[in-house]
Amino acid sequence: MGIESSLGDGYFTTKVDALTNWARSNAAWPMPMGLACCAIEMMAFAGPKYDAARFGSEVMRFSPRQSDVMIVAGWVNYKMAHAIRRIWDQMPDPKWCIAMGACASTGGMHRCYGVVQGCDNFLPVDAYVSGCPPRPDALLHALMKIQDKIRTEHSVMLDT
Amino acid sequence: MDLELSDTLKKVIDGLSDQFSDSFIEVYQSTGDTFVRVEADAVVDICKYLKSTHHFIYLNDLFGTDRFTSEERFEVVYNLISLRDRERLFLKVRLPEEDPRLESVADIWKSASWMEREVYDMFGVHFDNHPDFRRIFMPEDYEYHPMRKEFPLLGIPGSIELPSTTPDTE
Ligand code: SF4
Numbered sequence: 001m002g003i004e005s006s007l008g009d010g011y012f013t014t015k016v017d018a019l020t021n022w023a024r025s026n027a028a029w030p031m032p033m034g035l036a037c038c039a040i041e042m043m044a045f046a047g048p049k050y051d052a053a054r055f056g057s058e059v060m061r062f063s064p065r066q067s068d069v070m071i072v073a074g075w076v077n078y079k080m081a082h083a084i085r086r087i088w089d090q091m092p093d094p095k096w097c098i099a100m101g102a103c104a105s106t107g108g109m110h111r112c113y114g115v116v117q118g119c120d121n122f123l124p125v126d127a128y129v130s131g132c133p134p135r136p137d138a139l140l141h142a143l144m145k146i147q148d149k150i151r152t153e154h155s156v157m158l159d160t
Numbered sequence: 161m162d163l164e165l166s167d168t169l170k171k172v173i174d175g176l177s178d179q180f181s182d183s184f185i186e187v188y189q190s191t192g193d194t195f196v197r198v199e200a201d202a203v204v205d206i207c208k209y210l211k212s213t214h215h216f217i218y219l220n221d222l223f224g225t226d227r228f229t230s231e232e233r234f235e236v237v238y239n240l241i242s243l244r245d246r247e248r249l250f251l252k253v254r255l256p257e258e259d260p261r262l263e264s265v266a267d268i269w270k271s272a273s274w275m276e277r278e279v280y281d282m283f284g285v286h287f288d289n290h291p292d293f294r295r296i297f298m299p300e301d302y303e304y305h306p307m308r309k310e311f312p313l314l315g316i317p318g319s320i321e322l323p324s325t326t327p328d329t330e
Contacts, residue, residue: 078320079299085323113306113315114297122322 017154024068024094025150026056028143031067031091033084036074038101038133045136055143064090069146071139072123075103076116085122096149098142099125102132163189168245172214180206193250200253204263207238207251211268216240216249219269222276224283228309233257234283238265255285264290282307 003013030052034042046052046060061067064087076084088097099119102108105128107117119125126149127142165173176196177184183202188195198206210216221239232254240249255262264287266273276287277296284305287293294300299320304311 078322082323085325112313113311113320116322117314122325124325 021151025147028068029059031070032060033072038073041133042073045139050136069096071098072104072119073100075110076119077114096126096146098127100129195250197252207265207268215242215244224279226309234260260285
């Protein structure tokens with residue numbers, strides 16, 4: 001704490017990583033990818049009762065621009081997979097992905113030729129939410145897991 | 161088997177077996193509905209007749225089944241409704257496994273267009289003179305027909321492409 005005393009009042013020191021991680025983790029804007037019934041629970045997650053705004057995640061853009069967390073809510077079929085991947089590629093880095101519900105995580109009960117058996121076949125998933133459908137608080141939990149993950153990231157500078 | 165037919169359906173069945181005696185195969189009842197099996201090559205004429213003479217103006221459904229038999233493997237079923245007379249009639253045709261082919265009824269009932277595309281997509285039954293003959297659910301270049309009974313439930317690995325996981329770089 002030596003440097004603060006020489007800077008005087010009105011200053012504090014921190015690491016750039018800590019600062020950016022704090023900012024990023026508290027403004028993880030979702031890109032809602034609502035594909036099936038799970039999407040309804042995702043709406044509740046953003047609504048007043050569960051209130052994702054408490055975590056800085058109320059800004060659902062329905063556009064890849066400036067979104068950070070893609071929430072894949074519902075089952076993914078092969079045709080849709082290409083559209084999802086395209087939107088994912090359009091999201092700016094850094095970005096995170098939640099597979100919401102049994103279907104997005106594993107194909108769920110749709111064990112058939114048309115449905116991709118888990119969206120991690122073509123997306124890098126950070127958090128899986130179990131359940132069919134998962135409750136909105138389970139999705140909040142996944143969001144908090146991602147916040148934890150962001151907070152422990154060494155993203156900006158590496159000690160050399 | 162004795163048939164319990166309403167007066168209107170009796171007229172319809174009698175009319176069919178009179179007018180299309182060469183193509184009329186059988187009529188039976190099951191679970192409260194009446195089924196008429198006919199030859200595949202007469203289906204357009206029969207549909208025209210049923211619509212114009214007996215007021216079956218509503219094609220409720222048109223679907224395929226795979227009987228998985230060595231002969232007459234596929235079946236296409238027309239579920240017809242007369243809204244005026246409150247009657248329902250199922251019309252069935254059977255098709256061979258080798259090159260299953262039927263005449264389209266899309267210019268009799270417009271809704272048949274999409275349903276025939278579905279039967280083609282899922283079972284591989286071709287419909288001649290269809291206005292817009294394409295697959296409807298599966299990708300256009302897909303080689304298989306998923307509702308055929310030999311098709312594995314989980315599909316054939318690698319038969320549909322997944323997106324590339326390396327993003328395009330410019
Ligand atoms: S996990 Fe359940 S609720 Fe969610 S999309 Fe699948 S079937 Fe629907």
